Amino acid sequence: MIALYRLALRVFLPSLLERQRDEAIETAARLAADARRGGLDAWLRYWLTEFHSLARTSWRERTPRKAPSIMSIMSTVVQDIRYGLRLLGRTPGVTFVALLTLALGIGANTAIFSIVNGVLLRPLDYPDPDRLYFIQHVLVSDRTQQGSTTPGNFYDIQRAATTMRLAAIQTSTATLTGRGEPERLQGVGSAGSVLEVLGVPPQLGRIFTEADDRIGAPKVVVISDRLWRRIFDARADAIGQTLMLGGEPLTVVGVMPRGFTFPDTAIDLWAPMQMNAEMRASRTEYFLTLVGRLAPGATPGAARAELDAIMERLRKEFPQANGTLGLDAQPLREALVGNVSDLLWILMASVGCVLLIACANLANLLLARATGRGREIAVRQAIGAGRARLVRQLLVESLLLALLGGVVGMLVGKLFLTALVAWLPAGIPRIEQASVDMRVLAFTLGTAAMTGLFFGLAPALQLSRRAPAMVLREDVRTSSGRAPLRALLVVGELAVALVLLTGAGLLIRSFVLVQRVDPGFKTDRVLTFQARMEGPVYQKAPARIAFVNGVVERLKTLPGVTDAAASSYAPIVGRGTGAWFNVIARPWPPGTTPPGVPYRVITADYFKAMQIPLVRGRLLTDRDGLDGTPSVVISESVARRFWPAADPVGADIYLGAPDNKLFDRATVVGIVKDVQLSGLGGSLTDAVYGLNTLMPWWRNFTFTVRTSGEPIALAGSARQIVRDADPSIAITGMQAMTDIMRTSIAPTRASMLLLALFAGVALVMAAVGVFGVMSYAVNLRSREMGIRLALGARPAEVQRMVVADGMKQALVGVVLGAAGAAWLTRMMASMLFGVSPGDPATLALASAVLLVTAALACYLPARRATRVDPLIVLRAE
Amino acid sequence: MTPPLTPQAFQILLSLADGRDLHGYAIIQDIAERTDREIQLTASTLYAAIKRMLESGFITEVDAPGESGGAPRRCYRITRSGRLLARQEAERLARTVAMARDKHLLPRKA
Numbered sequence: 001m002i003a004l005y006r007l008a009l010r011v012f013l014p015s016l017l018e019r020q021r022d023e024a025i026e027t028a029a030r031l032a033a034d035a036r037r038g039g040l041d042a043w044l045r046y047w048l049t050e051f052h053s054l055a056r057t058s059w060r061e062r063t064p065r066k067a068p069s070i071m072s073i074m075s076t077v078v079q080d081i082r083y084g085l086r087l088l089g090r091t092p093g094v095t096f097v098a099l100l101t102l103a104l105g106i107g108a109n110t111a112i113f114s115i116v117n118g119v120l121l122r123p124l125d126y127p128d129p130d131r132l133y134f135i136q137h138v139l140v141s142d143r144t145q146q147g148s149t150t151p152g153n154f155y156d157i158q159r160a161a162t163t164m165r166l167a168a169i170q171t172s173t174a175t176l177t178g179r180g181e182p183e184r185l186q187g188v189g190s191a192g193s194v195l196e197v198l199g200v201p202p203q204l205g206r207i208f209t210e211a212d213d214r215i216g217a218p219k220v221v222v223i224s225d226r227l228w229r230r231i232f233d234a235r236a237d238a239i240g241q242t243l244m245l246g247g248e249p250l251t252v253v254g255v256m257p258r259g260f261t262f263p264d265t266a267i268d269l270w271a272p273m274q275m276n277a278e279m280r281a282s283r284t285e286y287f288l289t290l291v292g293r294l295a296p297g298a299t300p301g302a303a304r305a306e307l308d309a310i311m312e313r314l315r316k317e318f319p320q321a322n323g324t325l326g327l328d329a330q331p332l333r334e335a336l337v338g339n340v341s342d343l344l345w346i347l348m349a350s351v352g353c354v355l356l357i358a359c360a361n362l363a364n365l366l367l368a369r370a371t372g373r374g375r376e377i378a379v380r381q382a383i384g385a386g387r388a389r390l391v392r393q394l395l396v397e398s399l400l401l402a403l404l405g406g407v408v409g410m411l412v413g414k415l416f417l418t419a420l421v422a423w424l425p426a427g428i429p430r431i432e433q434a435s436v437d438m439r440v441l442a443f444t445l446g447t448a449a450m451t452g453l454f455f456g457l458a459p460a461l462q463l464s465r466r467a468p469a470m471v472l473r474e475d476v477r478t479s480s481g482r483a484p485l486r487a488l489l490v491v492g493e494l495a496v497a498l499v500l501l502t503g504a505g506l507l508i509r510s511f512v513l514v515q516r517v518d519p520g521f522k523t524d525r526v527l528t529f530q531a532r533m534e535g536p537v538y539q540k541a542p543a544r545i546a547f548v549n550g551v552v553e554r555l556k557t558l559p560g561v562t563d564a565a566a567s568s569y570a571p572i573v574g575r576g577t578g579a580w581f582n583v584i585a586r587p588w589p590p591g592t593t594p595p596g597v598p599y600r601v602i603t604a605d606y607f608k609a610m611q612i613p614l615v616r617g618r619l620l621t622d623r624d625g626l627d628g629t630p631s632v633v634i635s636e637s638v639a640r641r642f643w644p645a646a647d648p649v650g651a652d653i654y655l656g657a658p659d660n661k662l663f664d665r666a667t668v669v670g671i672v673k674d675v676q677l678s679g680l681g682g683s684l685t686d687a688v689y690g691l692n693t694l695m696p697w698w699r700n701f702t703f704t705v706r707t708s709g710e711p712i713a714l715a716g717s718a719r720q721i722v723r724d725a726d727p728s729i730a731i732t733g734m735q736a737m738t739d740i741m742r743t744s745i746a747p748t749r750a751s752m753l754l755l756a757l758f759a760g761v762a763l764v765m766a767a768v769g770v771f772g773v774m775s776y777a778v779n780l781r782s783r784e785m786g787i788r789l790a791l792g793a794r795p796a797e798v799q800r801m802v803v804a805d806g807m808k809q810a811l812v813g814v815v816l817g818a819a820g821a822a823w824l825t826r827m828m829a830s831m832l833f834g835v836s837p838g839d840p841a842t843l844a845l846a847s848a849v850l851l852v853t854a855a856l857a858c859y860l861p862a863r864r865a866t867r868v869d870p871l872i873v874l875r876a877e
Numbered sequence: 878m879t880p881p882l883t884p885q886a887f888q889i890l891l892s893l894a895d896g897r898d899l900h901g902y903a904i905i906q907d908i909a910e911r912t913d914r915e916i917q918l919t920a921s922t923l924y925a926a927i928k929r930m931l932e933s934g935f936i937t938e939v940d941a942p943g944e945s946g947g948a949p950r951r952c953y954r955i956t957r958s959g960r961l962l963a964r965q966e967a968e969r970l971a972r973t974v975a976m977a978r979d980k981h982l983l984p985r986k987a
Contacts, residue, residue, distance in 0.1 A: 013925060020924050023951060027901040028920035054921035 012058035102405025110413025118434030134335035135290035163298035167192035187269030205254035213272035247535020283321035284657035398456025406448025425746035494813025502821035504759035513834035520675035526737035527711035541696035565609035617670030625693025795866035806858030898952035935959030
């Protein structure tokens with residue numbers, strides 16, 4: 001407190017001699033000590049009075065200073081601040097509007113930046129995160145086409161690489177049994193040890209190592225903090241206990257620390273895959289993603305060169321499997337964040353634009369207020385206030401306002417952030433990292449300061465530029481009403497608003513178009529859920545077929561069910577498996593890599609249950625499996641791709657590699673309509689459908705139940721049927737097909753709504769800006785209007801004149817904005833569907849909306865202009 | 878024209894009027910006692926006033942009579958012109974009081 005007092009004395013009473021200051025401080029200390037005897041209360045009251053009286057004294061003591069020292073500048077700044085505060089208090093309406101605008105604008109920016117910061121900027125929570133890479137296959141001909149790798153390739157690359165330590169992962173699910181209801185957990189299987197590569201020490205026990213991945217090593221698992229707390233109540237004796245996962249006992253050897261996630265937050269288990277020798281050699285099964293850490297001293301460039309060299313060798317050694325493939329190492333953070341970064345930066349830019357518009361409006365508001373103060377300032381100038389001093393005074397005022405807005409905006413931003421995180425659709429990676437940290441704090445304060453400078457500079461410069469004598473002599477009413485600065489601000493905010501409107505318009509059109517996409521099947525009144533057959537019971541194919549077909553048959557008997565079926569994956573969700581496609585009569589030339597095609601393992605009634613229409617041939621029946629006449633049905637797109645001119649029906653095909661076939665031979669018996677496999681608006685429609693009796697090794701099925709009523713009402717009965725068939729099987733993803741559809745478009749919907757919100761706010765603010773400037777101009781010109789009316793101008797003409805004046809500005813703004821929009825919306829290309837970034841129709845519509853709004857905003861002041869009573873105006877002279 | 882004398886400054890002069898040399902804390906204490914704590918100066922007010930009165934020559938600084946320990950403390954002593962100023966102010970106040978009596982705001986002196 002004493003130190004604070006010393007500082008305050010220096011600032012507020014700089015004229016006090018050093019010695020006097022020391023004495024004053026000593027005296028204050030003694031008085032404070034006296035007061036302290038009366039309790040903390042009295043002590044506080046004493047200091048309050050002390051500081052208050054100091055401030056009052058300083059106000060009385062202020063005298064013109066000769067040489068400005070740091071102290072004297074400080075003290076004049078303090079004076080400016082005091083003056084500014086009083087001024088803000090004197091116009092509470094203006095202050096309130098300004099603070100509200102700022103708090104909302106800065107708050108929205110803070111919230112979005114918190115997300116950008118958490119998702120994109122904050123480093124990953126692994127040691128040396130920048131040395132971690134995701135490595136995937138890419139097509140040599142098109143490096144944007146990424147895909148998984150095979151165990152054979154992985155082990156070769158791992159053995160050969162000297163610049164990177166490598167592991168491979170596959171995310172999957174496993175059913176936990178023996179601890180209450182069976183439940184499905186998400187896990188990561190690792191070849192090599194991905195935990196060693198990441199390098200995060202466990203909070204309990206140990207991580208698994210490459211040695212644990214050897215064939216025949218004891219089966220172990222490392223669990224998440226979350227699972228540890230839930231299942232083991234965070235007890236240390238969890239280590240060494242057994243978890244029954246997928247019917248296999250796994251020993252818990254370690255618990256990862258709280259907050260550890262890899263590759264995403266859903267994962268609770270990490271375990272070595274322990275593939276058998278045959279699988280380890282496979283070159284045709286693509287399911288692994290490589291994770292690598294640069295070796296000490298190795299550079300990314302050296303690592304990429306080495307990976308390329310290794311891949312070159314693998315292409316030559318295994319031309320059929322690898323002929324078209326290259327390797328691509330992507331920084332882990334980039335890979336984890338994926339395409340969200342585009343969306344986030346666009347949102348950040350949009351919300352920044354909103355703040356920019358808000359600033360323009362505030363600048364106009366302050367300009368108007370400052371013009372009212374023109375005389376005061378002219379007087380101060382006339383009696384000797386320097387221009388620098390005046391500009392500083394005005395800047396201090398706006399900075400004060402901006403900082404107050406920043407503090408409130410910080411709080412508003414925290415609220416916005418909480419609401420936004422809860423509202424945003426699931427699946428934004430690292431969203432849990434979004435919080436207000438030091439960087440966000442710095443961002444907010446920086447934004448506030450920049451804001452203050454931006455909206456404060458215009459009025460400050462304009463006012464101080466005018467010669468005082470002019471202002472004093474000038475009668476405000478006779479000024480021309482021209483204000484180039486104001487016009488500039490309005491043009492600017494209209495341009496920015498148009499960019500936002502166009503962006504929002506593009507997203508809205510995309511959304512509408514996406515929703516119009518035909519999914520290829522009937523989506524309403526379908527219940528779906530997944531079940532995975534695990535454990536020794538299902539080692540043999542007949543058991544698997546019996547379970548799936550049995551459940552389907554019993555589902556069909558439920559009242560309210562019109563059809564039921566099962567398939568390896570539901571459409572839309574974007575997951576699935578693919579295999580090389582081979583027409584037996586037309587073998588691919590040796591040494592080339594055959595094209596891959598997604599395939600689906602289904603039960604016979606799948607097309608009926610999903611209502612996927614048949615185009616040619618026939619649908620599948622129970623006799624089309626291995627035990628009958630092996631047959632498949634293909635989608636129209638597959639038919640077009642492999643038989644552009646011929647009829648595929650009757651052709652024999654197989655899937656897979658010559659030495660690793662999914663089935664030896666099956667006849668194409670029918671063609672069905674394309675179904676959207678990778679979400680609405682996704683590009684994936686190729687599919688080969690075969691029965692679960694043709695590909696009996698499949699274990700993981702999505703059941704689809706078509707109902708006559710509300711599908712989710714049957715969830716309980718469906719669950720019971722599975723439980724009756726096998727109580728050890730866990731059910732996941734019980735939901736209506738329409739929910740899957742909704743989830744698939746949720747990100748598009750969310751970004752559309754956010755951008756539409758920002759654009760809406762921008763539009764309203766731009767309208768307010770135009771309105772404000774036009775009203776002001778009309779006020780200034782009321783005398784001119786009066787004269788015009790008195791001389792016989794018709795009100796309609798005056799009105800037209802005012803509107804035309806305003807619309808000139810609006811047009812300039814729209815032209816500039818259109819140019820900006822055409823250029824800036826190119827960044828949105830990846831978020832659009834069915835509409836191109838520069839879409840002229842959208843741009844035209846957005847311009848029209850903006851112009852109409854601007855016209856309305858001009859019309860109101862224009863109408864007032866015609867109501868000017870010429871007599872009153874002229875008499876006022 | 879005599880510069881205006883604030884009530885605080887007048888009280889400071891009063892504290893010093895009987896010729897005592899007082900340091901800042903003692904002045905505040907003295908004023909508080911005399912006025913039944915009605916006027917309680919803060920350190921800031923006091924030293925701002927002291928500085929002004931030093932500059933105008935109404936008071937001077939003197940070294941404190943040897944106190945034990947601590948840095949040598951400054952005491953303040955009233956000057957001739959300070960005493961004159963205080964007397965003028967007192968007379969002005971007396972006249973003011975007399976006027977108040979004439980107007981029956983206060984009882985006549987016994």
